[in-house]
Amino acid sequence: MARFFPFMLLAVVAYGVAVAAMGVPLSQELLNLRLPSGSVFTLTMSELLLAISTVVLFFEIMNATSAKSSSIFNHGLSLVLFIACGLIFLFVPGFGTGTFLIITLMSLVDVVAGYSISILTARRDMTFGNQE
Template sequence: MVARIPLLLIPFLLFNLGLSGVLGADDVFIRSLFSVEMMSGGTWTMQWGDLLVLIALLILFVEIMKSTRSGSASIIDHLLSTVVFVAFLVEFLMVAGAATSLFFMLMIIALIDVLAGFSVSIRTAGRDINIG
């Protein structure tokens, strides 16, 4: 049952923990995580929000790999991923604190998970059909 939990729920919950102030006061996602002086003389700064997007992208990769499985478990995975995307969409539209570019990018990552999951499943199901 644990494998059926959509992993993109993790960035959703982390964003909401930061939004609610549990992770710190103010907007935790614009705080600098670290800075690196580059050879060009510029400074690359990683913020907490950037890290959250990076985590979501890595999770997206895992979710797409999970979608290559066939069977009834993959159908449940797709439905739960759709529920997570709908939760992102509803929060984006209804919660003032979620009206940020960071949350929008996380929502689009969830949408890509849904679309890729169904696309991969349809493509693999087409290959499983034998014409006899």
């Protein structure tokens, strides 16, 4: 079941829960740390959502390397998610932000990488004639 699931949906849901449902501003500071250099590192909600999305994208790309037939279904669901993200970005209040645009672009990278990796894997695995 996990092979079918587009994990980028987790990033979209995290954005929806944090920003749209709970009303947390993207600029809200979540963490302040003084670094040994004397600089202060500040983590905002927007940066946290993008960090989570980047980690999720890594796992999606790792999932795309699977040569199983279920990966094609996963790529299709990822494409549906990308289209939904694009429509949500355009038409749903609270989602028309730079942060959500980057999450949408990450879902596009997931789609392109998934299909590209599948094609390259299939091409590499294809054999012709007698292989003795």
